[in-house]
Amino acid sequence: MDEREELRQELRRLCRGRGVLAPDLVRRVGPRVAALVADAGDRAAIVDWLREHVRRLPGDLRMAAGVGLGLHPPADARFLGERLDWLAADLGREQRTVRRRLDEALALLAEAVTGTPPAQPETTDPGGTGWYNRAVRSLVVLDRGDPEVFEERRIAATGAPIDVIEMSISVPRQPNHEPPDLFVDVMYGGLLLRSERPSTSHYRSEIALPRTVGPDDEHRLGFRYRLAPGQRMAPHYALTPHSRCDRFALRVRFGQPAPTTYLVHGVPPRTLDDAPGGLPVVEPDRVGEATAHFEMLTPGLGYGLRWLSDQHLSGRPVTDPVLG
Numbered sequence: 001m002d003e004r005e006e007l008r009q010e011l012r013r014l015c016r017g018r019g020v021l022a023p024d025l026v027r028r029v030g031p032r033v034a035a036l037v038a039d040a041g042d043r044a045a046i047v048d049w050l051r052e053h054v055r056r057l058p059g060d061l062r063m064a065a066g067v068g069l070g071l072h073p074p075a076d077a078r079f080l081g082e083r084l085d086w087l088a089a090d091l092g093r094e095q096r097t098v099r100r101r102l103d104e105a106l107a108l109l110a111e112a113v114t115g116t117p118p119a120q121p122e123t124t125d126p127g128g129t130g131w132y133n134r135a136v137r138s139l140v141v142l143d144r145g146d147p148e149v150f151e152e153r154r155i156a157a158t159g160a161p162i163d164v165i166e167m168s169i170s171v172p173r174q175p176n177h178e179p180p181d182l183f184v185d186v187m188y189g190g191l192l193l194r195s196e197r198p199s200t201s202h203y204r205s206e207i208a209l210p211r212t213v214g215p216d217d218e219h220r221l222g223f224r225y226r227l228a229p230g231q232r233m234a235p236h237y238a239l240t241p242h243s244r245c246d247r248f249a250l251r252v253r254f255g256q257p258a259p260t261t262y263l264v265h266g267v268p269p270r271t272l273d274d275a276p277g278g279l280p281v282v283e284p285d286r287v288g289e290a291t292a293h294f295e296m297l298t299p300g301l302g303y304g305l306r307w308l309s310d311q312h313l314s315g316r317p318v319t320d321p322v323l324g
Contacts, residue, residue, distance in 0.1 A: 019070020092280025143255025189221035236306030
């Protein structure tokens with residue numbers, strides 16, 4: 001058995017039971033992993049090493065590895081089988097499919113780290129923004145006339161402390177309609193310094209923070225996004241991070257009747273307008289709300305929900321900021 005296969009087997013063993021939450025994690029670490037972790041006798045060092053390398057995987061495999069290792073398990077899933085059941089339900093797949101995906105993720109992880117040092121800090125900020133999202137929560141309200149989006153972001157710096165951030169938002173133009181006008185309100189946690197429109201569908205805002213934020217800090221900001229009254233927008237909402245994003249929770253309130261809704265999980269932004277064939281269906285609840293949750297998003301790919309309904313396409317306008 002070569003070094004890469006030995007490492008893969010060690011990673012598989014770490015997935016068993018509670019994963020990284022197992023009380024005997026340090027004792028379960030094999031010699032290959034121990035040789036790569038700076039301090040294999042420290043639980044936090046082991047978890048940090050795994051988390052940094054998992055972030056380097058492609059989006060779908062990143063999710064599988066994170067759930068398999070227990071880095072981001074659902075709160076009520078204590079064992080590997082329960083975590084994989086949760087992931088299968090979240091993706092709309094069978095468990096054997098997500099098990100194969102986990103095997104692929106661990107094989108690629110072993111291949112990537114064999115003979116290579118741990119990920120360097122700059123890999124967490126490929127877009128060069130100077131900050132990243134620890135968590136994003138978005139609420140899209142479509143049942144009260146013109147659409148509104150409410151968003152909270154928990155951010156931290158990637159390196160040097162920051163006191164100003166820049167955010168980008170895309171609102172695609174619909175055929176035979178005027179370019180949409182987007183209004184950005186900072187509800188709390190910052191002051192809007194300027195907002196500009198570099199192109200027809202792209203908006204950019206500069207926001208001053210009330211205090212200096214460093215890599216070990218966390219700062220919360222709240223936003224509201226609005227369109228000009230009556231403007232029509234595409235039937236989807238997606239977050240497309242330009243740099244690291246650890247978590248994204250989305251809730252879309254359609255009201256009744258709710259449209260057929262699909263999960264968008266790590267797709268190129270240009271495909272958001274394609275036919276939804278093959279996408280997992282997300283069932284809105286009895287009050288007409290659909291939700292989705294994502295972990296360890298891949299920069300440059302889109303995550304969110306899209307829907308099909310004549311009512312939402314031609315009646316009430318629908319929201320599609322592709323947020324970055």
